[in-house]
Amino acid sequence: MSIELRHSHLPIAERSVHVVEAGDAQGRSFLFLHGWPESWRTWEAVMGVAGDDARLIAVDLPGIGESAGAVTGGSKSRLAEVVHELVQRLNLTDVTLVGHDVGGMAAYAYLRQYDDVAGVVIMNTVIPGVAPWNEMLANPYIWHFGFHAVPALPETLVQGHQVEYFSYFYDALSVDAGRITPHLRTAHAAAYASDTALTAGFDFYRAFAQDARDNTAFAKNGPIGTPLLYLRGEGEGGDIATYARGFRDAGIDNLVTALVPDAGHFTQEEAPAHVWKLISDFATSLPARR
Template sequence: MSIALRHSDVAVGEYSLHVVEAGDPRGRPYLFLHGWPQSWRAWKAVMAVAAPHARALAVDLPGVGESTGPATGGSKHRLAAIVHDLISALDLDDLTLVGHDAGGMIAYACLRRYADIARVVIMNTVIPGVAPWAEVLRNPYIWHFGLHAIPDLPETLVRDRQAEYFDYFYSALSVDPAKITPEARATYVGAYGTDSALTAGFDFYRAFAEDAQDNAASSGVPVDTPVLYLRGEGEGGDLAAYASGFRDAGVKDLTTALIPGVGHFAQEESPTAVWRLISDFSRR
C-alpha cells in the first residue's frame, strides 16, 4: 500500500528528533514509538492503514536513525521526558501514544509521569519492575537481556554484523519472518549503523535496573489514563499475568487483547489487525 509520508526534524531541547507523519494533519493524533532493533520504519504499514482516518506520526528514538542528541543512557523516564517534550512541541491534543517493545516501556513511563496523554497502548513487552518482570528475567530464552546490558561487549560483537544479528531476532520472534521485508531490514541496519546508535539501542537494556526502580516508586499508585495492552498470540506469555501486573501497579482502566497469528513484531506481521485494535480502543 502506497502512502504519502512527511518527514521533519523537530528540535526538542538538545535533541533533533526525526518525525515521520501520514494522514490528515487535523485528524486525531497517534504517536508511535519503536523498539529494538527497529526505527520509525516499523510503523510504516500501520501508518498506511491509519492515514485515511487519523494523523499518524512515528519518531526515531534519540540516538537511533536520524534522531540526534546527547546520550540518554537508556533511562525510560529520561526518554519519556523527551517524548513528552515532542508531544508538546507538536501540540498533540487527545493523543493516543503507542509503544512497542522498548517503546512500550517508554510509553509506560509517560503514563506514570504525564496526565495530559489521553490514552496509552503498550505492545509486546514487559515493563521493568511490573509483574511478570521477575519471571521474564528468569526465562533462559531471554538471554539477550543480559548480553545487551554488558558495557561495550555487544557493540564489539555486533559492529559490522548488524544484518546477521538482527535477522536472528526477526526469525526467532516472528510467526512469519518474511513480513519484515528486505527493505525494512536494510533500514534497521542503517538506523543502527554507527557506534553511537548501537550504544543507544543497547542502552535500552542497560537501563533496566534503573527503570525497575523508577517504576517501583509509583507501583500501586492509581492511574486513570486508559491503557490497552497488546501481545502477539505467537509470542507466548500469559496475558492474564501481564494484566494482573498492570492492575496491581495501579492501572485502573485496562484493556487487553491477543493479536492472532503473529509474534513479537506484530505491527509488521499484521498491521491491519493492529490498527483495528488501536483504533477501536481510542474511539470507545
C-alpha cells in the first residue's frame, strides 16, 4: 500500500531527531522505535498496512540515520528521556509506544520512568536486568552482545562492510530472510554508514550493564500499571512464558503476550499485517488518555 510520508527534523535535547509521520494527524497515535541494526524504515511496511485513520510516527534513534546527536554511552534511560521530550514536543496525549529490539529496551525504560502513554508494546527483545537476561548472556549463540561491547573493535571491523555484516543477522534470525529486501538492507546499512553512527549503534550494547542496574533499581520502586503488550516471532525461539514471568516479577502488573506466526526476530518486516493487527487491537482496548 502506498502511503504519504511526512519527514521533519525536530530539535530535541540538543539533538536533531528525524521524524517520519503518516496517516491522520488527529487519529490515535503510535510512536515506533527501531532496533539494531535498523532504522525508521523497519516500520514502513507496518505504516503502509495500517491505513490512514491513525497517526503513525517513526523515528531514527539518536545518532542513527538522519538523527544527529547520539546518546553518549547508549543508556536506554537516556534514550527514554529523549523520547519523552519528543512525546511532549509532538503533544502526544494518547500514544501507544512501540519498540523493537533495542527500541524495546528503550520503551521499557520509558515505561519505568514516565506515566504519560496509553500503552507500551515491546517486541523481540530481552530486557537488561529482567529475566531471562542472565540466561541470555550465557547463551553462546548471543555472541554479538559481547563483541559489540568491545571498545572500538567492532567499528574497525564493520566499517565498509555494513551490508554484509547486518545481513548475517537478517539471514540467521528470520523465518524467511527474503522478506527483508535488498532495498531495506541497503537503507539500514546507510543509516550506520558513518563512524559516529556505527558507534551510536554499538554503544547500545556497551550500555547493557548500566541498563541492567537501572532496571533493577526501577523494579524496587513498586509495580507499574501501564498496559504492556509483549510480542515475539513464533520462529524466534525462546519460551514467551519465561519472558512474561520476568516482566511480572519486575512489577509489570498489566501484561499480555502474543506470538507472531511465520516470523522470526524481525517481525515488523516479516509479517507487517499481523504485527499491525496485534498492535492496533491492543491500542483499541486501552482507555483514552486526555
